[in-house]
Amino acid sequence: MKKEKKDFVFPYSNRGVENTLENGLRACVDWVEATFKTVGTEQLVTDLLQMNFDKFYPDTGRYGYRRSIRCGSISVYFDGQEDMGIHLEMKGRGCREYEGYNLLSWKELFEVFLRYEVSFSRLDIAVDDFKGFFKLKEIQKKIKGRELVSKFKLANIQQSYETRTGLGQGLTIYYGSSKSDIQIRMYDKLSERSNNNYNVPKDINFWNRTEVQLRNERAQTVAKILATEEDGERTIGQTVCGILKHYIRFTIKGKEKNRSRWKTARFWDKFLNGVDALSLSTNPVEPQTxxxxxxxxxxxxxxxxxxxxxxxxxxxxxxxxxxxxxxxxxxxxxxxxxxxxxxxxxxx
Structure with a gap:
């Protein structure tokens, strides 16, 4: 049975996005999880998110909470232990849905959250490459050739294969543990979208994503940068670039035994320079209709x-x-x- 093709909305009409995409790159918020101890469920929805509470419907509990309410891919969990408060979860599609409602910018939303003693437990920033600054096979080769200098001890390379044809379904490279306070992922977003039956525009023939997944204190820190810095959204690229520079560097193999002295690969320098100049963009998608x-x-x-x-x-x-x-x-x-x-x- 063929699966439903889901719409993919490309952000041509958003402010600042056209400039962002001139170099083939785009940065966006792609996951938000936060806990509130001083607000109720309806207050979170109506006052903080500024959404219509009537649009939410009851759903099952999770994460130790017995109940939740949900609107599309935006969920609020509640009815847990007394000290658990309530928990907001917006995965990738939920972030796009929220942007589509045209309510608050991420800077404005995080500013509001921080007034209510929010604890961010996860915040993902994604950098999309539509130009092809590097290919994942090239990254894989660099890792196997010891041409990656990193704070992480391990890089985990995964690829799925179709059993009938033996063809690869896209490559994913993980740096760090998913449970640690920071993990970096690189994967073939175009393959992921196609394999999950999304209608991707024909003019997109390359799409790699580099995701920085932040948890707990690190998520809190980056959320504060977005909320409190005067140009927090415009300088998000600098924040992501700083994280990438600190944790991973692809090199050109040199003669010195000390790999930290090897020169940085040109493709990585060009990618980081592009990321450094990025503003935070939006990529709204309406809920399924x-x-x-x-x-x-x-x-x-x-x-x-x-x-x-x-x-x-x-x-x-x-x-x-x-x-x-x-x-x-x-x-x-x-x-x-x-x-x-x-x-x-x-x-x-």
């Missing part, structure tokens, strides 16, 4: 629908039976999607 589902149905499932309709002679009872079966499999997000569609049409 009825219109998107309809487009997928037309492209993927319409022939099957017509086949069943014709085979049963257009029997309305059979089609009603199929619809009934589909409704039994609804999830909360499907109900939420329908309600948004109805509300939008009322407003129109």
């Amino acid at each position: 009825v219109e998107e589902k309809e487009m997928w149905f037309m492209n993927q499932a319409a022939p099957t629908y017509a086949l069943i309709l014709d085979a049963y002679g257009g029997d309305p009872k059979k089609m009603a039976q199929l619809a009934k079966y589909g409704r039994q499999r609804y999830k909360k997000e499907h109900i939420d999607m329908i309600n948004r569609f109805i509300e939008k049409n009322k407003e129109g």
Whole structure:
């Protein structure tokens, strides 16, 4: 069964993004997790996030919390132990959804959070390379050839393979542990999107992502930079560049035994110079809509629908039976999607 193709929204219309992409690079917030001890669930949604509380629906608990509410890919967990407070989680898609609501910038949002004694437990900053400053196979070769000088003891290289064809599905390189306060990841974002059935624009033929995953104190520090520095968003590239420079350096093999004296590889210098100049950009994506589902149905499932309709002679009872079966499999997000569609049409 073919999977649904999900829309990918490229940020052509966002302020500052055009300049950011002139050198083929873009930086964005790609994960936010934070805990609040002094605010309630509704206050977090309405006063801090400035979202409509009615858009959230009940969902299951996690991370030691018994319950949660959710809007798209933005979740708030609550009803834990007395000292746990409430926990906000915005994964990559949740970050894009929040940007799509056009409420607060990341600087403004983090400023608000910090007024309420927030504890950031995770903050990811992603740098997207659409130009091809380096290829991951080149990085792999450098690592195996001892041409990586790093604070990390290990680099973990992973690649998935399709069992039927034996073809690789994209390379991922990890520096540091996912549980430590900092981890750096490099991976083929274009392959990841394609393999997960996203519709990527045809003019994107290269897309590598370098992610800096920060936890606890380090996440708190970078969030404060974004929130409190006058030009925090415009200098996010300098922050990421400083982290990358401190932890990893790709070199040209020299004659000296001390590898720290080897010259930095030109491609790495060029990449870091590009990152250094980056501003924080936004890449909003609307939550999945009825219109998107309809487009997928037309492209993927319409022939099957017509086949069943014709085979049963257009029997309305059979089609009603199929619809009934589909409704039994609804999830909360499907109900939420329908309600948004109805509300939008009322407003129109």
